[in-house]
Amino acid sequence: MIFKNNGIIISNEPIIEDFVYLMKINEKNIADIAKPGQFLEIKTGSVPLLRKPISIFEVDKVAETISILYQVKGPGTKNLSELKANQQLDIIGPLGTGFTVKKFDNKCLLIGGGIGIAPLYDLGLKLKESGNEIEIVLGFSSKDTSYALDYFSKLGTLTVATMDGSLGIKGTVEAILSNYELNTFDKAYACGPEPMLKYLKTLEDKVNLELSLEAYMGCGLGACLSCVCKMTDGTYKRVCKEGPVFKSKEVSFDE
Amino acid sequence: MIFKNNGIIISNEPIIEDFVYLMKINEKNIADIAKPGQFLEIKTGSVPLLRKPISIFEVDKVAETISILYQVKGPGTKNLSELKANQQLDIIGPLGTGFTVKKFDNKCLLIGGGIGIAPLYDLGLKLKESGNEIEIVLGFSSKDTSYALDYFSKLGTLTVATMDGSLGIKGTVEAILSNYELNTFDKAYACGPEPMLKYLKTLEDKVNLELSLEAYMGCGLGACLSCVCKMTDGTYKRVCKEGPVFKSKEVSFDE
Amino acid sequence: MNKLECNLGKFKMKNPVTVASGTFGSGKEFKDFYDLSLLGGIMVKGTTPEKRVGNKPQRLVETSGGIINSIGLANGGVDDFINNILPEAKTYGTEIIVNISGSSIDDYGYMADRLSIDGVSALEVNISCPNVKEGGITFGTDPNMAFDVAKMVKNNTSKPIIMKLSPNVTNIAIMAQAVESGGADIISMINTLIGMAIDVEKQRPIINNIIGGYSGPPIKPVALRMVYEVYKAVNIPIIGMGGIMNTTDALEFIMAGASAISVGTGNFVDPYIPIDIIKGINEYLDNKGLSSYTDIIGAAHK
């Protein structure tokens, strides 16, 4: 089921002013059925015209709330950052397929880059609820532009890399993962910038890997066929419908 | 001289909620040189695209402020009504020619219909300063939709007509003016809806009459030639440049 | 009596509000929002004789208040449509208008023939898709070819034929007259304007195909003008579209001469727009004391 509802904003606070925000929304219907990795299409204002796809960061079925973690990039996310508690927010969701959640024999690994960490938190919560042990590897450009670490450190062992070395290990997530025995994990999940995903794809033979992709979306509903990504078999699939989560082995990053 | 300045809004209060507002703006350059009957071109928001022409309601050279009285009609004036004190307002002005202001031998008459009363108040103040005696005739649709009477009653004898008779005389300003000896006035000034102006034009042989016109404006600066009105000699003149104030005898309302 | 009953010659719909091809899939994707039988009709995503994977992404971008798309007619082909999509679509309780494209005149004949089957209410013939290399746009800009396509379709089906016009022409009235003489029962218009957007940081076109179809609110004034011109030039009914987002927009098209309207890009912004318009037209008629929306078709011409 997909809903188009006016959620009520409970809070909308900067984690880092003008950069990353956390918004909590009262929206029972979506909270009831949302799965980790699914996303919302949000009307942020009269301009931009299109809704903006934003992942679900956290779901609280009891409180009937959903949260989003978002980075201000352009007009749409700027609009979002200016909304206040008690205002209504026009949301369509939950959309897309989600990550696989079940009890694994061995550990699970979450790999996030930048704002790509957003869909991983709810995933981590659900994996933990299912009784899994979790390790988390997150990459940011610097200490000043890293965020939400307190959330992820509650899920399991957290290791951070920053490009400038101002926090954790210097480099991308690769600097961390190159020292990992990936075959000790039953499953890895990743979301982040395309270069990171391309790198991770080279590891897909070592660990069962699910990737959450991004693509420019028109409808978010599977109708317009704009959001496609290339599959290894040469076909295109819709990121909004068959995705955003794909098995790494399905996805092709070749031109 | 024409300025494009960011004025600071001092206050923006409803006279009648969702209908008529009075805004006071700190804008020294325009206050310094504005003449009664001149107007502003105001950028009300990112949409609508075009600036909106709004008359100057009052000028306070000492306090370095200008005021506008405006009615919410559509998106532009709605934007205006939502602005708050201390916000900036992007204004071009003062624009257009103004009303004739000097000392007359006999009385002057101000005739306003609806929001057309806006440019007449500053005119009345300046006429009074010049030592003239003033009578004012204003028309509204009803008592509930009449406003700013307290301002005009300070200028001189005020008579009001309403279409439904809920305040003053029942009818349009015609119901009042048909009983006037118009030749006892040295000058009459009017602004209001086109039917009112058309009626007044029939009186132009009885009294020296100046009319302030409206027209859809592109630039407000005399450049685009969109705002023209027909003259009795068959030519078109620009309401934003040669107007908005014209001698009644110059103007033609024929198709 | 139903104030919105819509008769487009031999093609009838319960109301004049449809959804535009390529913006509504086959309807399935919108089923969660409302009962699709409320719609006058659904113009399904463009279908071609063979499966097409479509263009390389990036296929769509928002620009200047509208969007540019270059999907490249991605679809499973007509067999896939008949076997896997139509069976469900025909249960929706609304008219199923199948949008067809081809790269040759024969293709159109083949498609018309194949789709002359139960469940297909009418054929909308896309001669104006800007996103296909072979032919696509030429059919839509040359009156002789447009005539030939219309005639070919006519000869291969007894279904109502809706010819969809491209706005990217010097003289839209001539195109309309050409398809009318070719046998079109109805004209739908407009398809997208051709547009482009550039990423000034990358110094590259944003859409991988360089150019794409421009749609949404910014194209409305052009669409309205063309509907107005075509209304004067032909005797067959028009389905108007191009930037319709609300009741006022829909009424403008009807007054310009459209006997029905279609919501395209609007479906991405708010899936309920078509439903709101059905309600809104009814309210307008009530306010004006009119008993049928047909009273205002072409009203702006008076």
Place this chain on the structure above:
Amino acid sequence: MNKLECNLGKFKMKNPVTVASGTFGSGKEFKDFYDLSLLGGIMVKGTTPEKRVGNKPQRLVETSGGIINSIGLANGGVDDFINNILPEAKTYGTEIIVNISGSSIDDYGYMADRLSIDGVSALEVNISCPNVKEGGITFGTDPNMAFDVAKMVKNNTSKPIIMKLSPNVTNIAIMAQAVESGGADIISMINTLIGMAIDVEKQRPIINNIIGGYSGPPIKPVALRMVYEVYKAVNIPIIGMGGIMNTTDALEFIMAGASAISVGTGNFVDPYIPIDIIKGINEYLDNKGLSSYTDIIGAAHK
């Protein structure tokens, strides 16, 4: 060195930023805002052989994020221009580009001849005004007539000739090639799209002339696409326009292939837009470490 020095063949400007005909009067109306000598050039309001009063109001309306105008080429005629406008304009310290229109080929020859005088920097030939009944638009949509106009102007002046193209055509590249072979030194594009708006309460077109020219932000994607196409089709420089409101817009046109740009409707919204763009292009070049804006002309074609 001046990074913005602009050479359009034999026509030179201090920078590539101009203001579009019909949106800036002759410049006088904007003198209070800034020193007009900052501009690359001013394209003055369209001039015709005889005085024209123009169309009946309402002549302009905002719609869909842009505007529709139908001024009807109101102007005092070429004599009035030469006697009363040019003397002041030529003191502004910027290139004065005179925009000319006619209702016959001979008119254009006459205008070119009359304006081959001191103070006129170049002629911009409007063959695309949608608001004139007699001929206007036909010159702009028929390649043969456009060729004839270009040739006639060429034969009657030694001033640089800028042919201004209408976007309301099927194939803009053919129009561009026609005026190039007719003798155009430069192409300016685009003029307005033809559009319409309807008042649904009055059930009447809002513009008295029914249709008008649609300009402003909504037409940018179409203009960019056409500049991109024409850049590939001709060897003469292009002055690009259509919805330019800021530096990014201007850069998009330059990357699509324009050697100069023009701000039209933008002047109504904020008279300082052309000045901001001059500053903005300089900043962009500094950021990218480029020494001339000519390095990015047509960059999106690579």
